[in-house]
Amino acid sequence: MPFLESCVSTIRPARPADALALCGLFAEAYRPPAGGEAREHYPFPQFFDPGWVAEAVLDPGICWLVAELEGKVVGTVGAERNVGSRFDRVAEGFGLVVSQGARGHRIGTRLMAALYAAVEEQAHYFIAETRTADAGGWKCVRHNGFKPTGFEPFAHLTPAGREAMLLTARVSSAALGQRSARASITQMVRALAEPVLESFGVALPEVKRAVPFAVDPRGLTRMRQSPSGMATEPGPAGHLIERDDEAGLRYLQSWDQDQAHGAGVACLRRLEGGHGNPDRYDRRCFVMRAGGRVVAAARVVSDRRDRRARILDLKSHGQGLQGLLIAGIVKELTQEAAGDHLTTVIDVHTGNPELQATVEALNFFPTAYYPALIGMNLERYDAIQYTRLCHRGEFRHSLDVLHRICWPEAQDLILRINEVVRASKRNSA
Ligand SMILES: CC(C)(COP(=O)(O)OP(=O)(O)OC[C@H]1O[C@@H](n2cnc3c(N)ncnc32)[C@H](O)[C@@H]1OP(=O)(O)O)[C@@H](O)C(=O)NCCC(=O)NCCS
Incomplete structure (x- = not known):
């Protein structure tokens, strides 16, 4: 040595x-x-x-x-x-x-x-x-x-x-010194935020009972195939969700950098698997149209080997459309998985507690808490990584790693996530 x-x-x-x-x-x-x-x-x-x-x-x-x-x-x-x-x-x-x-x-x-x-x-x-x-x-x-x-x-x-x-x-x-005083989190996020923020020596945001955005299931039940892939029949408010990579990218790219996270999703260009593997990766955009006009879009990257999909970008005109769009994406991904294992991930920030409540209503649960991750309007906001498992009960298998991670703070986080999953299963039962 x-x-x-x-x-x-x-x-x-x-x-x-x-x-x-x-x-x-x-x-x-x-x-x-x-x-x-x-x-x-x-x-x-x-x-x-x-x-x-x-x-x-x-x-x-x-x-x-x-x-x-x-x-x-x-x-x-x-x-x-x-x-x-x-x-x-x-x-x-x-x-x-x-x-x-x-x-x-x-x-x-x-x-x-x-x-x-x-x-x-x-x-x-x-x-x-x-x-x-x-x-x-x-x-x-x-x-x-x-x-x-x-x-x-x-x-x-x-x-x-x-x-x-x-x-x-x-x-x-x-x-850490630039964290916004206007940030807030849901009760479900609190369980994870508390130990993370304590280890970074900073305060917990306000814990709020937020009202989720509408996730209108009636508009999403009648899926149809369109030439571009999945589409929903127009919902009650006339919204149509479909896969359209070109229009979606155009819409997402039309936003200024200072509005990158405006819809509540922390949109980062995280490292992705390589492009020369069309069999392994599916990179797509879903758009929501109202009256023929794109009013929201999301970019989703799926890794078929990892059986993992990440909603990496989401923008919308005005608040409230996000729930319907995410619900449509989840429905499409779940149908594709056809009962097999699937993990779906989205990062939501603390400037938008309604979106936190929305993804929780769609059975996502918090798996990471990132203090001061993103910058908006000269302040910084924390972000929460939410994960959705097609079979939530599978989470307990992840506890097998506990004995290999002899880092008490890390073990504590994993056990707290497990508690959140168990409590949310009880509540939805
Ligand atoms: C992880 C890796 C880069 C560590 O490199 P390394 O030069 O051996 O690391 P260090 O010598 O700095 O060791 C740091 C600690 O990790 C431990 N460690 C290193 N490799 C380990 C292994 N494979 N299993 C268990 N412990 C390991 C060392 O014993 C040391 O422990 P200590 O601090 O308690 O004494 C190397 O093991 C590796 O290439 N692994 C395969 C790829 C991988 O897993 N990469 C990590 C991706 S997150």
Whole structure:
């Protein structure tokens, strides 16, 4: 061990010439022992494509580091410098790997430290999603001052199976100091918000009994196929929901950055699985039209291997349409899943408690609490990651990871989420 420690001479930015070695590190770490392809067991298959990696390391929006030992690349980690608007300044880490022969010598911990130092000046918020099958990932971030913020059940298919992820974050004190006094949360969110905010040393927002937006089931029961895919018959108010990727993207892109989160959804450009896999990914937009005009739209990315769909963007003209649109999307995704496992995720912020109550009414439950995640009107708001499982009872299987995460704050969060799931099941029974 002392020998290796003294030999780790450099952590440096990755170069295009490292691409093959980087792909090799991911292949070694994620190749299932019983056979099968590593790229099929990792949420970002583009990391196995040397051409993509060689370009990505030069992308100024990405910070990608390697650890070198005697001229050989033995470890890596990276981050998108900002997955939000210019006000949000949210960095997202990815790809922490150390080659098997070099593990256990603090290389992973040092890589995380170097990565944080490299993005710290630009980022107010650093998200690190860490694995639960091995302790290495979360230990490396914990050693660098990250705190647990949530838990994602059945997040990704890895060599360990449908692996849950532990969400962690490091947040600048400037960002925490800008949290809005007008934020509020529902009673259901409180159970998760309390321990997270306590660990960050900041106050709980007002807890409010919010009235959910209408989720008009009558308008959604008569689905029909249209040339563009799913559509609903116009509901009582004349609203029609259908898949229309082109019109949806146009609508979503027409909003200014300072209105990015105006509909209550925290819209971040989180890292997505690579584009060269049409069989694995479905990226689509749903639009809501009234009188032929688009009045709301949402972008949904589904990973068929992970059986996970993320509602990554949602904008609407005026408040209140979100419920109908999300209900339509949930209905469509549930029909597609045809009784199989499906996880659906959406991030809602604390500036819109009605939307929190709306997604709760649609059987989403809070799985992460992100303090001061997004910037709006010179203030910052917390956000809540909500998760919906087609079979909510499945959540209890995620508790198997508890004994592997010997981090009391993280264990407490997981148990609290479990309590929320159990209580909401009782209430809906
Ligand atoms: C996670 C990983 C990068 C850690 O690299 P590393 O250089 O061995 O990390 P460090 O030496 O800094 O170890 C930090 C801690 O994690 C522990 N650890 C490291 N790898 C571990 C593993 N596979 N299982 C359990 N614990 C592990 C170390 O014992 C150390 O514990 P300590 O602080 O209590 O002494 C490496 O194990 C790896 O590449 N794993 C496969 C890919 C992976 O899971 N990446 C993490 C994604 S979140």
